[in-house]
Amino acid sequence: MKKVALILEGKVAKKFMEVVVSKYFSNNFYLVITKDQTCLPASLPSTFEVHLFDPTSAYKLYPFLDANVNDILIVMEDVKEQRALYEIIRNKTKEIRMILSLEDSNAFKDIKDDRLLVIDRTQFIAQKFIAKLPNVPSVPQGFGLGQGEVMEIGVPFGSVFAYRHLGSLRQKDYKIVGVYRKNEFHLSHSSMVIQPRDQLLVVGNPDALNSLYLQVKSNVGQFPVPFGRDIYLYVDMGLQDTHALKRDIDQALILHEKLKSAMLYIQVLNPTDGIAMQEIRNIECQDIRVVVDFKGMHFIEKLHADSQKKIGLAVVGKELFSCRHRRRALFEIATPVFKTNARGLKGVEKSMVVLNEDMEQNEDISSVMFDVCGQMNLDMLLYDFDPDKRYKTEVIKNYEHLSHIYNCKIKVIRTYTRNPVLFLNKLETPVVHFLPFESCIAQNHLFWMFSTKVEQIAFLSDAHPQMFIPVVE
Known part of the structure; x- marks a missing residue:
């Protein structure tokens, strides 16, 4: 001994x-x-x-x-x-x-x-109290590394994970090793179906587990939750003319009307046009607030300060998004970003996502995309392009399963010849283009010429509104 x-x-x-x-x-x-x-x-x-x-x-x-x-x-x-x-x-x-x-x-x-x-x-003692709070992940203390690599996650009614087979989850950087159900523990297997009120015992990368927790707790039709409750629109009078200001405000108002956001904050940087300022202030109401910065605060500084309040969806125009440093700042807050387009959102009836190999590892974008499309009543187009005909069968199965949960129509295009960027450019009516917000999008443009990724080539297009969804890389 x-x-x-x-x-x-x-x-x-x-x-x-x-x-x-x-x-x-x-x-x-x-x-x-x-x-x-x-x-x-x-x-x-x-x-x-x-x-x-x-x-x-x-x-x-x-x-x-x-x-x-x-x-x-x-x-x-x-x-x-x-x-x-x-x-x-x-x-x-x-x-x-x-x-x-x-x-x-x-x-x-x-x-x-x-x-x-x-x-x-x-x-x-503080951790013990935190563990008793509702809607907080249960992380064992005094076990393993104690860094959140083991977590217990409850499945609420309406969760996007309810009624899904464990085998349909790709489980990158984490594994669901067991399920607590009706005071009994069951070892997981691929054919097991997750039920509401189940407690999932999950192990893996702490960041991946935190992301998974938000997904499991996310109810159908609640976006921008779980990222936050509010939409933040950023306009800069030093960079944008009155036409660009109106374009961004109009699209933010439509998003706020259709999505389950609690508030829309219109953040005005470098206010130089008094007439335009008065028109923007006239928009204010109970759930729309105009915040004017007279201190000359830079966009990155303002974004960082707002991110402490948990932004649900950030909305920006091409003028702000075109700068690599500003894209990097948006990437680092790990919040969905909507980039406006020239033709607006009125009359938009479809959305589109170009499937890639990384989506076989990440579930984040699919659940968010279905949530947004369900609230905005958008049909969904999955574009599966591969010159070698190695199509993303497993990814499509995941989307088909979610389509039943969200009651959303999907259409699949498989092709090995029609480049998705050219396909998007030829569309006569705008579609909401969903993209995973990967680190390559925040890179210097010198790297773009060597890239074969659609996300890195198409993200500066102004033809279609784009929704960038943060993913765990």
Whole structure:
């Protein structure tokens, strides 16, 4: 058995000892050192050896720190005594693993020690409260890395994941390893169908799990939720003329009317035209607010400040989107972006997405696309182009499944000759073009000439309105 040293004092130490003695007394040999006998139970099993003295006395402590001690757990009230005790032990040995219980881990933030684990009691209690909040992912604490690589996600009624086979999910960077259903645990298998009220046990990349959580919790027909509740339109009078301002405002108003957004914020940068400003202010009402920046704030700075409020959908015109630095800023906030077009949204009845290989790994764009199309009553066109005829069969199956959930019509075009960019350019009426917002879109234009990706070639087109959906790459 391992020999574990327990240096104890206080109420937490007393409760800790009660649990160890009652449940885990036979797991290890315990060396208990304390100057406070009240933290010890009345009787102890034979696996416990107790010594009563002040542990901050190096003279008394050192004889017990022999090669047989593998771990030291320190549960004390006084932070200064804990710090002194840590230094005493480290002067004796650098190999023993130490676990400290603290009210505030900042007292040890200056220490870099791979063999030291600090348990922040304040943080731990806060996490316990957070875990009890509704609509918050359940992340086990004190398990694994503790970075959110394991998560429990409840499936609500109306979720886009309800009634889907596990085999239909591509599960990139995560795996659904089991399902809790009616107080029973079931190991996952490809034919299992997810039901409302299921609790999914998921493991994987923490960022991918956070993205998955938002998707599972997203109800049908609620976009821009889960990204946010509000639409933010950005116009810049220093870059745009009155025609461009009207174009962007008209399309933002249509989006706000058709989507489940709570508010539309019209953010006006560099206000220089008093007449245009008055016309914009006349639009204000209960759910539309005009925010004018008189401080000369740059778009990137303003976007960053607004992103702290959780933007549901950002709307910009080509004048703002054409700059690589501004595209990079939009990419980094990980929020859907709608880029307006020259011909407007009136009369638009269809949407389109060009399928690519990466969509076999990412589910984000499909659920968002169906949600938007369902609210805006748009038919959907899937364009599957591959010169080698390696068509995206699995991606299409996923879209066909979602089409039943959202009650949305889809049409599939498979071709190995008709380039999708040329196809888009020949369309007489605009379509809402959905694109995954990948990092390549934020790159310098010098890289475009070497790219074969439709997203990197078509994103600056002004013929069709475009919706860029953030994805996990």
